[in-house]
Structure formats: C-alpha cells, structure tokens
Amino acid sequence: MTEIQKWTLEDLPIFFPDWAVPAQGKSDIVRCVKSLLPQADSVIHAGDVDDEGQLIVDELLRYCGYRGKVQRLYTSDTSTAALKKRLGMLEDNAKWEPLGVSAYARSVTDKTFGINFSRLYTKLNGTLLTVGRVQTPAMGLVVARDEAIENHVARKYYALEVQAEIDGRQPYIPAEFSPTKGSPLLGEEDKVWERKGLEEVLAACRGKNFPAKVSKKEETEAPPLPFNLNKLNLYCSSRWGYDPQQVMEITQSLREKYRAITYNRSDSQYLTTEQFREAPDTVSRTLANLGMQIPEIDTNRKSRCFDDSKVSAHTAIIPTNEAVNVGAMTQAEQNVYKAICGHYLIQFMPGCKKRKTNLRIDCPQGMFSATSVEVIDKGFKAVIRAGSEDKAPGALSGFAAGDYRACIMDGSVTEHETTPPRRYTKATWPPT
16 A cells, blocks of 8 residues: 555556455454354344445455355344344345445445546646545535526516405405416516516506406325435424434434434335334334324325335334333434324324315416415324425305406516525535
C-alpha cells in the first residue's frame, strides 16, 4: 500500500486483488471469531436481512477460512418468539449467498470508482476533488436544484373565482374557472399570464345563467401502507421535527434495546403472507403494549400491504410480538414506536368512506367547477391521523345529483406568483 500513497497518474487504474481486510477497530472481534470456529460443528448466519448483512458474515467466514456447514437465520423480527420460530426454519446459507455477492460487487465498485476517479480529477485539476459513485451524482442533483432556485425569475399568473347561485339557493357556491383546452387565454405551463382575459370572462358571465351539473361519487380511502425508513423519516420530520439521524438512533434503540420493532433500515412498505397469518398475535400484543382497545380491528381483513410479490430482502417496519414497557421509553421513542404501531394496526381497519360532490358549470369560454367532500365513515381515521387530511364539507354537499341552472353572481381575479423548487432537506432526501 505504501507505494501508492503518492498520487500519480501513472499508477492508474488501481485495483487490489484482495479487498477483504478487517475494518479499523474490528480486529479483536475477527480474532475471537476465528479462534472459535474450529470448535463449531456448524455456523448459523444471523446477519441483517439485506445484501450488506449477508456479506458481512459471509466475508468474515471466508476471511477466517471456514469451510464447514452454514445455515441462514433469515428474519427481520428479533423478538424472542420470532427468533425461536425461525430457528426451527433454518435454510442452507448457499441460497442467500448471491445477495452477499451483489453487495461485494457494489462495495468493490464504490472503492475502485472512488480511488481512481478521485486521484484522476485531483491530478488533472491541481486541487483535491473527491469523486464517488453515489456521492458525485447526488452532488449533481443538489447543485442542479440550487441553480434552478437561484436562477428562478418569479412570474405573475392569474386565476378567476366566482360565486355561483344554484337554482336560486343560498349560500352561493365558490367555483374556479378553467379555460377550454387550447384557449388563447392559456399560455405555457397551462397558466393564465394576462389578467385582462379573465376580467373579460368575468364581465361576460356576471349575472348570466348557465347549465350546471352536480354529480356524486362515493370513494374509500385505503389506509396508508406501513412505514419504510424513508416514509418514517418524512412522517417524523413533519410531526416532531426529527431529522433522519435522530430517527435512525431512535429506531435502533427500539429494535435493539426493546426488541419492539422489526428491521429499521427497510426500504419496503409491504408485508408477507406469513406476517398476515401471524397478525392476530402481533396485533393483540401491540394493543396490549399500547394499553388500547380498537373494536374496529379485524385481523381477517387483508390490506394491500400483504403482497409477497412486492417483498424482497426487507418487509415494512412494524411492531414485533414482544411485550414492551412503553413507559420506560423516552418521549421520542414513544412517539416513533406509537407511529409505527399505528400504521401497522390500521391495516386491519376499514378505509375512510367519503362522498364527493362535484359541480360543473359550462360557459362559452370554459367551465367553472367546485368540489366538496363529506366523510361518511372515518374508518381508520378514527384512530390515527394518517393519509390525506379532510376539510369540513361545503354547502355543495347538500345538493342532490342532477341538472341545475347556475347564475354567476360575482367573482374576482386573483394574482399569484410562480415559485422556485424547494431545496432538498434531510427529510426530502433522497428525491423520489
């Protein structure tokens, strides 16, 4: 290694025939494992259920020269009951080794990319420039977003809102105007850039009657899926202002100290059919931990989150079937634990039923429209604030479906301004 400490173009490309060396500070652990392996009849691989978790143990065994029997304990649920169950379902580790190979390839790619391109660009530019396979594209996204913000020129655009009298009834219904597609009123980005055109529409429609149609449709809002780490970060940021590092530390504590949740670094929002079969026990334990009773929960109800085809290495972050002393947790730990539990429990609750009432008023220049939503049955929203937030229904909800006459009583043209894209934050990164 000493011969390449000096950075020169002549040494490029650099590649090491053997990348497996103990990480700094881990030599004692490696020596301990290596000394114990000769005494083992077999090894149970209990690494995390992802590519990197597979690689860590596989690579350690290869480094130590172990050639014996290896079985895989593959579960993200570290509760006592789950571990006992999985110990009776061990599989040949060979089935999972391709995951570790994938992680190894990615690791070597990251290393070779970083070493070679950092040296190349540093020498070509005469100043230290670090380049990474992930780091550099990510930096490019941030720079491009910052440039878009800094170069944004605000531009005014306009909208028209009117008060419509339906069949002579009050109160009046507020409705928004939409020009006909292809109308000269519309400019680029389908925005109205000139106030005068909308003022002329208002003048032409004020006091006039037009045909109107009211339609009604019932919809059911399904419960949002359980959390993955990214969705949990977004939720915790909006509710309590926690940044991703805080969420990681909290969930790590919930997993390791309390054994209260499944694998916390998951990128999946879906669960397996097996987890659906285990749901009665998990739900019962979770409710007991929270000191709650929710009669609307039915563990025979199978939500869209239970889908084996969408589960790979990970499943969603959910509570374990483990007795947990919630009172011993910090306030932040309680907040996150209850959020995870809530998004799991609502998978067994009915959806939120709504009745949507739409108004359409046709006029020569386009149409006026309005919508009012009435919640018929809160369903899962009776227990947890999740999914879209519902406003109180407007007067429009009182109209039956059918044809009406609408008179445009008055209105106003409002001025708005285009805004630049928002900067990336810890809660909104990575971009989706």
